[in-house]
Amino acid sequence: MAWFRKKSRDLSGGEKREIPDGVWTKCKGCGEIITSISLKKNFWTCPKCNYHFRIGSRDYVILLLDDESLDEYDGNLVSADPLGFKDSRKYTDRVADARKKTGLNDAVIAGIGKIDGHVVSFAAMDFNFIGGSMGSVVGEKIARAIERSIKREVPLIIISCSGGARMMEGILSLMQMAKTSALLAKLHKMRIPYISVLTNPTTAGVMASYASLGDVIIAEPQALLGFAGPRVIAQTIGGELPPGFQSSEFFLEHGFLDAIVNRSELKKTLSLLLGYMRVPK
Amino acid sequence: MIEYKYLDFEKPIIELDRKIKEMKNLADSENLELSKEIQLLEKKRDRLLKDIYTKLSRWQRIQLARHPLRPYSLDLIKLMFTDFIELHGDRYFADDKAIVGGFGKLDGANIMIIGQQKGRDTKIRQFRNFGMCHPEGYRKALRLMKLAEKFDLPIIIFVDTPGAYPGIGAEERGQAEAIAHNLREMATIEVPIIVVIIGEGASGGALGIGLGDKVFMLENSWYSVISPEGCAAILWKTENIDNPAKIEANKKQAAEALKPIAEDLARLNIIDKIIPEPPGGAHLDHQKTAQILKKELLEALVELEGYSSEQLCNKRLEKYRVIGIYNELR
Ligand SMILES: [Zn+2]
Numbered sequence: 001m002a003w004f005r006k007k008s009r010d011l012s013g014g015e016k017r018e019i020p021d022g023v024w025t026k027c028k029g030c031g032e033i034i035t036s037i038s039l040k041k042n043f044w045t046c047p048k049c050n051y052h053f054r055i056g057s058r059d060y061v062i063l064l065l066d067d068e069s070l071d072e073y074d075g076n077l078v079s080a081d082p083l084g085f086k087d088s089r090k091y092t093d094r095v096a097d098a099r100k101k102t103g104l105n106d107a108v109i110a111g112i113g114k115i116d117g118h119v120v121s122f123a124a125m126d127f128n129f130i131g132g133s134m135g136s137v138v139g140e141k142i143a144r145a146i147e148r149s150i151k152r153e154v155p156l157i158i159i160s161c162s163g164g165a166r167m168m169e170g171i172l173s174l175m176q177m178a179k180t181s182a183l184l185a186k187l188h189k190m191r192i193p194y195i196s197v198l199t200n201p202t203t204a205g206v207m208a209s210y211a212s213l214g215d216v217i218i219a220e221p222q223a224l225l226g227f228a229g230p231r232v233i234a235q236t237i238g239g240e241l242p243p244g245f246q247s248s249e250f251f252l253e254h255g256f257l258d259a260i261v262n263r264s265e266l267k268k269t270l271s272l273l274l275g276y277m278r279v280p281k
Numbered sequence: 282m283i284e285y286k287y288l289d290f291e292k293p294i295i296e297l298d299r300k301i302k303e304m305k306n307l308a309d310s311e312n313l314e315l316s317k318e319i320q321l322l323e324k325k326r327d328r329l330l331k332d333i334y335t336k337l338s339r340w341q342r343i344q345l346a347r348h349p350l351r352p353y354s355l356d357l358i359k360l361m362f363t364d365f366i367e368l369h370g371d372r373y374f375a376d377d378k379a380i381v382g383g384f385g386k387l388d389g390a391n392i393m394i395i396g397q398q399k400g401r402d403t404k405i406r407q408f409r410n411f412g413m414c415h416p417e418g419y420r421k422a423l424r425l426m427k428l429a430e431k432f433d434l435p436i437i438i439f440v441d442t443p444g445a446y447p448g449i450g451a452e453e454r455g456q457a458e459a460i461a462h463n464l465r466e467m468a469t470i471e472v473p474i475i476v477v478i479i480g481e482g483a484s485g486g487a488l489g490i491g492l493g494d495k496v497f498m499l500e501n502s503w504y505s506v507i508s509p510e511g512c513a514a515i516l517w518k519t520e521n522i523d524n525p526a527k528i529e530a531n532k533k534q535a536a537e538a539l540k541p542i543a544e545d546l547a548r549l550n551i552i553d554k555i556i557p558e559p560p561g562g563a564h565l566d567h568q569k570t571a572q573i574l575k576k577e578l579l580e581a582l583v584e585l586e587g588y589s590s591e592q593l594c595n596k597r598l599e600k601y602r603v604i605g606i607y608n609e610l611r
Pocket of ligand 1: 027031032046048
């Protein structure tokens with residue numbers, strides 16, 4: 001997989017539904033018709049309303065890491081089918097389709113890279129791969145990313161984008177929350193920095209494990225963040241949800257975020273933070 | 282005695298029990314010799330019981346886990362512990378009634394006991410919020426675990442929840458943060474933690490107090506990443522289906538697919554032990570259930586007390602580190 005070696009720093013945009021290939025794109029935030037070229041130049045954010053179009057894990061590699069600095073690890077991990085899960089389709093078919101469609105092997109890319117020269121253990125999730133859901137592969141790759149941080153004594157950066165644990169691996173998916181959080185306890189004890197970046201959406205099992213455990217937690221604007229899905233909450237309370245509920249702005253207001261950072265400022269912000277958060281010698 | 286609707290598959294047994302009781306009463310009051318007939322009926326009952334319970338589907342097992350007469354945390358605490366003193370509150374926001382905890386003695390040994398608590402009648406069910414915790418519940422549990430750590434007391438945790446509460450306040454106060462924080466902290470608590478799934482273990486709401494050195498499941502409990510209802514709602518959009526039989530079928534299918542019962546988790550090496558229940562299920566004999574569980578807990582405590590706190594934490598991390606099934610392409 002040599003995709004990260006390509007010279008272009010253009011973000012391809014991972015989300016087919018959100019990022020059409022045409023010349024013009026209608027903004028989902030304000031409805032404005034924008035040229036795709038200007039959107040692309042603007043990191044796939046709307047120049048008018050700052051709506052952040054969803055991008056893929058590879059885009060975050062290009063956006064955040066220094067040129068060609070990613071040394072990818074564990075790209076060969078793929079899902080098994082531990083439960084023999086089948087609904088209207090077989091889980092194995094879903095995985096095969098997702099792999100074909102995205103060119104990824106699962107919902108996270110991980111490796112060692114540099115952010116303005118700071119060496120980091122980096123992981124970015126991808127919503128295009130079965131909703132960014134966390135099964136055994138995502139859990140294992142995040143666990144290994146944490147272990148690389150510990151072994152090399154370098155900061156950990158995780159870009160989350162996930163609807164939660166992957167249902168089709170049942171209890172094994174749930175246990176990835178425990179696995180990753182337990183390893184983060186070790187990272188924490190060793191005083192190694194961890195910056196968690198939340199993008200749209202970061203919810204449920206991912207939000208209730210490593211995404212919430214950063215020393216510093218930042219989010220892109222207007223992302224959907226939370227534990228329970230809005231549909232479930234609306235159903236439970238039997239009413240409408242207040243405007244802005246479970247957004248990045250709501251999370252910041254309630255004390256669960258350090259900052260909301262525009263995508264265009266994300267690399268600069270991470271670099272600045274990494275300058276302060278050093279592994280004590 | 283609380284009146285309630287028996288599960289369909291238990292009805293033949295309940296009916297036989299009623300007959301046996303009637304016959305015994307008759308024998309007593311009329312001074313009749315019916316012991317042979319009674320014995321025959323009892324044999325029939327035992328056979329029927331075994332027959333029915335060896336063939337239960339996963340969905341039926343989940344009905345047992347949710348049985349309204351099933352022993353809840355406080356029932357088991359009362360039957361197993363002496364000198365229980367309940368402690369309240371998370372010290373930040375409130376006292377979550379969906380979770381109880383406090384000091385207690387198990388065969389004389391001092392223990393910190395924590396459990397999710399459901400209610401049996403409508404009023405208490407609401408008071409306990411159906412066993413669904415808010416963030417303050419997870420924070421209260423962690424506070425009690427830290428207290429146990431301070432005084433070097435082992436921790437026993439009973440999990441019994443249909444899920445963490447999905448509400449506005451819960452999100453405002455950081456439901457996800459509370460669960461994540463517990464997972465990280467529980468990984469390094471320096472005293473033994475034994476977790477028992479006694480009824481329902483739904484998703485992050487269960488796991489939020491569910492990380493331990495030993496994880497046991499009662500025979501008819503369930504534990505998964507999502508409830509069969511939640512799973513069916515996502516896969517088949519059951520909220521838009523009008524036909525109740527169809528919805529029921531979808532839930533059944535989800536229950537099968539999720540592999541959420543004790544045998545499934547034992548097979549996947551997620552739990553350490555299945556704790557057998559009395560014939561017919563824990564709800565038919567709370568006393569016996571408590572007795573069986575108590576014996577297992579005492580055994581586990583003896584084993585875990587043999588480890589230093591460092592060994593304990595290393596073993597605990599390793600226990601979770603190895604969970605996951607995947608392939609590595611060459
Ligand atoms: Zn716009």
